[in-house]
Amino acid sequence: MNVGKDLVAASATPLILAILSEGESYGYAIIKRVAELSGGELQWTDGMLYPVLHRLERNGYVKAVWGRSESGRERKYYRLTDSGEDELASQRRQWQVVDAALRRTLFKSFQLVFQGG
Amino acid sequence: MAQESEDLKAGARSSLEEGIAEWRSYVRRRQAIHAVDVDELEDHLRSQAGALVEAGLAEGEAFLIAVKRIGALDALSREFAREHSERLWKRLVVAPDAGGDGGLRAKEALVAVGLAIAAAVAVKAPELFGVRMDKDQELPAFYVRNLSLLVLPFLASFFAWKRSLAPLGRVWLAAPFVLAGVVINVMPFAADGHTLILAALHLPMAMWLAVGYAYAGGRWRDPDTRMNYVRFSGEWFIYFVLTALGGGVLMLLTMFIFSAIGLEPDQVLMTWILPCGAAGAVIVAAWLVEAKQSVIENMAPVLTLVFTPLFTLLLLAFLATTAWTGAGLAVERELLIGFDLLLVVVVGLVLYAVSARDPMKAPGLFDALQLVLVVCALLVDAMALWAIAARISEFGFSPNKIAALGENLILLVNLGWSAVLYGRILAGRAPFAKLERWQTAFLPVYATWAWVVAAVFPPVFGFR
Numbered sequence: 001m002n003v004g005k006d007l008v009a010a011s012a013t014p015l016i017l018a019i020l021s022e023g024e025s026y027g028y029a030i031i032k033r034v035a036e037l038s039g040g041e042l043q044w045t046d047g048m049l050y051p052v053l054h055r056l057e058r059n060g061y062v063k064a065v066w067g068r069s070e071s072g073r074e075r076k077y078y079r080l081t082d083s084g085e086d087e088l089a090s091q092r093r094q095w096q097v098v099d100a101a102l103r104r105t106l107f108k109s110f111q112l113v114f115q116g117g
Numbered sequence: 118m119a120q121e122s123e124d125l126k127a128g129a130r131s132s133l134e135e136g137i138a139e140w141r142s143y144v145r146r147r148q149a150i151h152a153v154d155v156d157e158l159e160d161h162l163r164s165q166a167g168a169l170v171e172a173g174l175a176e177g178e179a180f181l182i183a184v185k186r187i188g189a190l191d192a193l194s195r196e197f198a199r200e201h202s203e204r205l206w207k208r209l210v211v212a213p214d215a216g217g218d219g220g221l222r223a224k225e226a227l228v229a230v231g232l233a234i235a236a237a238v239a240v241k242a243p244e245l246f247g248v249r250m251d252k253d254q255e256l257p258a259f260y261v262r263n264l265s266l267l268v269l270p271f272l273a274s275f276f277a278w279k280r281s282l283a284p285l286g287r288v289w290l291a292a293p294f295v296l297a298g299v300v301i302n303v304m305p306f307a308a309d310g311h312t313l314i315l316a317a318l319h320l321p322m323a324m325w326l327a328v329g330y331a332y333a334g335g336r337w338r339d340p341d342t343r344m345n346y347v348r349f350s351g352e353w354f355i356y357f358v359l360t361a362l363g364g365g366v367l368m369l370l371t372m373f374i375f376s377a378i379g380l381e382p383d384q385v386l387m388t389w390i391l392p393c394g395a396a397g398a399v400i401v402a403a404w405l406v407e408a409k410q411s412v413i414e415n416m417a418p419v420l421t422l423v424f425t426p427l428f429t430l431l432l433l434a435f436l437a438t439t440a441w442t443g444a445g446l447a448v449e450r451e452l453l454i455g456f457d458l459l460l461v462v463v464v465g466l467v468l469y470a471v472s473a474r475d476p477m478k479a480p481g482l483f484d485a486l487q488l489v490l491v492v493c494a495l496l497v498d499a500m501a502l503w504a505i506a507a508r509i510s511e512f513g514f515s516p517n518k519i520a521a522l523g524e525n526l527i528l529l530v531n532l533g534w535s536a537v538l539y540g541r542i543l544a545g546r547a548p549f550a551k552l553e554r555w556q557t558a559f560l561p562v563y564a565t566w567a568w569v570v571a572a573v574f575p576p577v578f579g580f581r
Contacts, residue, residue: 026160027157027160027161028160028161028164028165029164031161045186045187045188045189045192045193046161046165046186046187046188047158047161047187047188047193047196048188048192048193048196050154050157050158050161050197051193051196051197051199051200052200054154054197054200054201055200058200069160069164073160073163074156074160075160076153076156076157076160
């Protein structure tokens with residue numbers, strides 16, 4: 001199954017913020033984590049992650065620092081800031097509203113169909 | 118066997134490195150993706166490829182898949198551009214990672230600012246010896262004589278430093294400035310004499326060409342270097358004017374704000390801010406032109422492109438009108454100077470059109486337009502010379518008239534031969550480079566004439 005483009009774009013910010021709330025991370029690890037969390041269903045074009053990370057940096061939600069990987073390569077690490085925590089909380093509330101509304105309509109009708117069958 | 122497998126691995130590794138290097142140079146061409154972003158993407162690429170190799174893929178395959186997963190470069194570049202829209206505007210002073218020589222750029226900025234401050238101080242230093250500027254009085258004669266000598270040596274020093282001019286070259290560079298200082302200060306000029314004014318007007322011109330020697334870093338015989346100095350001069354002028362406009366706004370606002378609290382800062386503005394600012398701007402403008410060289414399109418050729426047709430129209434209209442009405446030129450005192458200025462503008466248009474033209478390109482409509490412009494200018498000037506010749510034979514010579522006449526003749530020779538060359542280029546009988554050579558070969562003529570007017574005229578005309 002392919003998740004639609006708009007939905008991927010909309011869910012990118014909360015997903016990245018949530019992953020970074022687990023601790024400092026970098027681009028490739030974030031993508032791997034997304035795949036892991038979605039059971040491989042959520043596929044991003046890898047490169048597209050970086051403009052999003054840069055936007056979050058510009059808005060002050062994350063802070064980027066150049067460091068070294070375990071193999072000694074230069075690597076840019078991202079960390080959630082305090083205002084990023086706030087943004088994550090706000091995103092969480094917004095998605096809860098969407099989720100609750102969907103559960104009451106879309107998913108309920110699915111349940112009825114399954115039960116009727 | 119083990120050796121063979123090591124070799125294979127090494128081969129595969131180098132193919133991965135080659136692939137990444139090639140990919141890097143490819144991505145770097147995108148304006149919206151900066152070098153740091155490429156570094157970040159490269160780390161991603163290597164992590165991804167490494168994971169795939171661990172899963173059992175060959176390095177070449179792993180690389181291809183990793184590149185594919187990063188996504189189409191066009192789409193990626195678009196996303197970066199959307200996030201960093203400011204990157205599509207080329208930046209001048211703070212352009213990041215233009216060539217990775219950040220340290221040198223910072224040092225150059227320091228040297229430029231230091232020399233700008235030194236020039237500003239030099240302009241005010243005569244005050245220590247009692248030469249005072251006053252807002253209500255004319256500029257002291259000392260400044261009329263020496264202004265260019267107070268500022269331009271610092272510009273020459275900037276280029277001597279930047280081009281690492283050899284010690285002997287530095288001596289040669291200092292010579293014209295010292296000579297000019299002697300000529301203008303030691304010769305017994307009559308106060309407010311015509312020859313003094315002429316010398317004061319012509320020395321800066323000679324000094325500017327001496328700066329060109331420093332700019333060329335000693336390679337002043339090379340036509341290409343000369344042409345670069347012409348380009349530099351045009352851009353420098355534009356940047357200086359822009360800086361001056363900004364300075365004007367600053368001074369107006371200062372005046373306005375301080376007058377609101379009952380103070381009148383014009384004495385400070387006119388005797389400190391204006392001269393120091395102008396002197397500093399000479400150096401700063403030069404540094405900006407050097408810094409921007411490859412970053413931003415040159416402005417002078419663009420202005421040339423806009424104004425060549427307009428000046429051609431003007432001259433055609435003038436010629437048509439005189440032919441129609443049969444009116445002769447009214448011989449005024451300023452007539453010759455006015456026509457000198459016209460020729461200077463036309464020579465400038467030719468020069469900057471030449472400076473921006475690709476010598477390999479076939480002659481086109483614009484070259485024909487240039488020829489029309491030059492021929493019109495020659496016709497108009499011939500009319501002016503005819504009128505003036507009568508006046509001179511009637512009233513005799515004066516230093517002003519001879520200087521103006523000499524300039525007119527020099528420009529006439531330049532444009533006359535330029536017209537011949539344009540004609541041959543349009544007929545396909547000469548390469549465009551001929552015209553370029555002609556124009557650059559002519560630069561020392563200007564310098565020589567400036568020196569003649571400044572140093573030979575005064576004794577010949579008795580320092581009147």
